[in-house]
Amino acid sequence: xxxxxxxxxxxxxxxxxxxxxxxxxxxxxxxxxxxxxxxxxxxxxxxxxxxxxxxxxxxxxxxxxxxxxxxxxxxxxxxxxxxxxxxxxxxxxxxxxxxxxxxxxxxxxxxxxxxxxxxxxxxxxxxxxxxxxxxxxxxxxxxxxxxxxxxxxxxxxxxxxxxxxxxxxxxxxxxxxxxxxxxxxxxxxxxxxxxxxxxxxxxxxxxxxxxxxxxxxxxxxxxxxxxxxxxxxxxxxxxxxxxxxxxxxxxxxxxxxxxxxxxxxxxxxxxxxxxxxxxxxxxxxxxxxxxxxxxxxxxxxxxxxxxxxxxxxxxxxxxxx
Amino acid sequence: xxxxxxxxxxxxxxxxxxxxxxxxxxxxxxxxxxxxxxxxxxxxxxxxxxxxxxxxxxxxxxxxxxxxxxxxxxxxxxxxxxxxxxxxxxxxxxxxxxxxxxxxxxxxxxxxxxxxxxxxxxxxxxxxxxxxxxxxxxxxxxxxxxxxxxxxxxxxxxxxxxxxxxxxxxxxxxxxxxxxxxxxxxxxxxxxxxxxxxxxxxxxxxxxxxxxxxxxxxxxxxxxxxxxxxxxxxxxxxxxxxxxxxxxxxxxxxxxxxxxxxxxxxxxxxxxxxxxxxxxxxxxxxxxxxxxxx
Numbered sequence: 001x002x003x004x005x006x007x008x009x010x011x012x013x014x015x016x017x018x019x020x021x022x023x024x025x026x027x028x029x030x031x032x033x034x035x036x037x038x039x040x041x042x043x044x045x046x047x048x049x050x051x052x053x054x055x056x057x058x059x060x061x062x063x064x065x066x067x068x069x070x071x072x073x074x075x076x077x078x079x080x081x082x083x084x085x086x087x088x089x090x091x092x093x094x095x096x097x098x099x100x101x102x103x104x105x106x107x108x109x110x111x112x113x114x115x116x117x118x119x120x121x122x123x124x125x126x127x128x129x130x131x132x133x134x135x136x137x138x139x140x141x142x143x144x145x146x147x148x149x150x151x152x153x154x155x156x157x158x159x160x161x162x163x164x165x166x167x168x169x170x171x172x173x174x175x176x177x178x179x180x181x182x183x184x185x186x187x188x189x190x191x192x193x194x195x196x197x198x199x200x201x202x203x204x205x206x207x208x209x210x211x212x213x214x215x216x217x218x219x220x221x222x223x224x225x226x227x228x229x230x231x232x233x234x235x236x237x238x239x240x241x242x243x244x245x246x247x248x249x250x251x252x253x254x255x256x257x258x259x260x261x262x263x264x265x266x267x268x269x270x271x272x273x274x275x276x277x278x279x280x281x282x283x284x285x286x287x288x289x290x291x292x293x294x295x296x297x298x299x300x301x302x303x304x305x306x307x308x309x310x311x312x313x314x315x316x317x318x319x320x321x
Numbered sequence: 322x323x324x325x326x327x328x329x330x331x332x333x334x335x336x337x338x339x340x341x342x343x344x345x346x347x348x349x350x351x352x353x354x355x356x357x358x359x360x361x362x363x364x365x366x367x368x369x370x371x372x373x374x375x376x377x378x379x380x381x382x383x384x385x386x387x388x389x390x391x392x393x394x395x396x397x398x399x400x401x402x403x404x405x406x407x408x409x410x411x412x413x414x415x416x417x418x419x420x421x422x423x424x425x426x427x428x429x430x431x432x433x434x435x436x437x438x439x440x441x442x443x444x445x446x447x448x449x450x451x452x453x454x455x456x457x458x459x460x461x462x463x464x465x466x467x468x469x470x471x472x473x474x475x476x477x478x479x480x481x482x483x484x485x486x487x488x489x490x491x492x493x494x495x496x497x498x499x500x501x502x503x504x505x506x507x508x509x510x511x512x513x514x515x516x517x518x519x520x521x522x523x524x525x526x527x528x529x530x531x532x533x534x535x536x537x538x539x540x541x542x543x544x545x546x547x548x549x550x551x552x553x554x555x556x557x558x559x560x561x562x563x564x565x566x567x568x569x570x571x572x573x574x575x576x577x578x579x580x581x582x583x584x585x586x587x588x589x590x591x592x593x594x595x596x597x598x599x600x601x602x603x604x605x606x607x608x609x610x611x612x613x614x615x
Contacts, residue, residue: 170439173439173440174439174440174442174443175440175443176443176447176477177477178447178473178474178476178477179462179473181472181473181476181477182462182465182469182470182472182473182476183465185468185469185472185476185483185486186465186466186469188483189466189468189469189483189487189505190505253481254481254482254483255481255482256482256483256484257483
């Protein structure tokens with residue numbers, strides 16, 4: 001792609017596909033009208049400042065000037081703004097939705113980023129420097145040199161018990177979390193156990209109560225004392241928050257009703273055979289019109305990687321005839 | 322029973338002391354002092370500032386019940402909100418000396434509660450105070466069960482065992498004459514008198530040093546009123562808890578309070594032992610109040 005074409009694309013808020021990964025890096029220093037990663041520099045500075053504040057106050061909801069993007073609010077605008085404010089031309093980005101690299105939301109966000117940055121993209125968790133995700137934390141352990149950006153639909157955990165934003169902000173300021181604990185108590189009393197599947201509330205650094213976004217309970221322990229920086233962006237609610245590396249993150253639990261993940265030791269992935277991953281159930285339709293439910297790894301790239309490794313291993317083990 | 326519980330209230334050290342406690346709604350002006358007062362009204366004609374509480378002084382001893390009486394708009398509820406630290410005072414001090422001192426005194430320095438930051442106020446309110454409102458919806462969350470409402474203060478005090486929390490809630494329900502088997506029912510399923518008892522159970526759950534009762538019997542019929550008053554008397558007798566009771570009904574104050582403050586237009590016009598106030602009222606306003614009920 002020529003440089004004049006790329007300039008045109010930037011002026012028109014980037015609408016066409018872009019494949020030349022080096023172009024963005026070449027243009028960024030010379031063209032005053034060019035904004036790397038779609039968002040203007042002032043907005044990026046605003047987001048970065050608020051992210052720094054969020055990192056300094058783990059778990060604290062920091063308001064930021066969320067701007068409009070060419071995707072609807074509620075479709076990942078918070079995460080996308082955080083990613084766009086962070087990425088540099090040398091970054092390798094991975095975008096997943098429900099653990100899947102090829103879901104509609106992930107593909108759309110990836111296309112937008114691809115068209116406006118020319119970054120390198122990957123599906124391999126270990127290769128990525130910045131991972132944007134919705135509803136899952138990748139199965140492979142994340143490193144200190146990686147950043148995980150989570151899209152957040154509902155930032156405030158107190159929304160369940162306090163509809164007024166002003167009062168919930170005061171409750172956070174005074175660490176007044178009694179009502180949320182009563183909510184947990186009621187959950188136990190009504191259903192016999194904690195009946196919160198996703199968005200499980202946690203205490204961050206023993207100070208702020210935080211919503212873990214709709215990640216399953218399976219992923220909640222991954223936030224505790226993690227090597228990686230976790231950044232959360234809620235575009236619709238205009239809030240960012242963070243869990244810096246090596247931060248204590250404790251799920252709300254009772255002594256007689258401890259926190260449990262959804263892990264089921266009897267379930268295995270139908271593709272790679274894994275039992276130590278988060279599995280999702282799919283309905284497989286047979287040729288005869290019948291069907292059955294089967295479990296697969298939610299993290300598709302990890303599952304595929306394991307499957308490939310198994311195939312290679314089996315190929316090696318096949319005796320020469 | 323400790324040595325202090327046998328001693329007369331008058332010889333005990335004070336637990337809470339208010340000095341010139343003032344709450345105003347408005348900017349205030351140099352004319353306010355001259356144009357407001359118990360006889361002049363609580364609204365400054367120059368700047369429109371309303372003095373809900375003006376220079377209120379009182380002290381409260383451990384185990385004592387202090388009654389606050391006055392007509393509607395006299396500043397009773399504002400005073401209780403100031404003590405509950407839900408409304409910030411504009412002037413004055415509110416000294417607190419804790420509840421665990423012996424008769425011989427304690428070596429803990431008194432703490433001015435008005436100097437605490439919002440976080441410390443919340444902590445103090447959660448751990449040292451209990452409050453019962455006239456309207457149950459102010460004190461209870463109608464979406465949670467009765468057990469959940471009673472559990473809130475226990476959870477704030479780091480109780481993290483559901484079984485023990487429910488046991489404590491059941492005990493408190495029995496103490497307040499509520500059927501423990503209804504622990505999981507929602508508050509809207511209870512009658513007005515029962516809701517007041519739920520509020521009392523909630524207020525007692527964390528063994529507060531001071532219990533604040535704001536018009537607890539107003540709006541209840543006479544038989545229910547009598548049962549609630551009996552319950553409060555019984556709790557005070559058994560737990561020796563210090564109480565601050567607000568009521569516009571001198572009959573309630575007569576039955577419960579050791580000492581009484583009479584308020585008018587935000588000012589304390591008379592205070593003393595309850596029987597003295599009732600038998601020999603000095604201020605014309607108190608005389609009017611007493612004559613209107615007796």
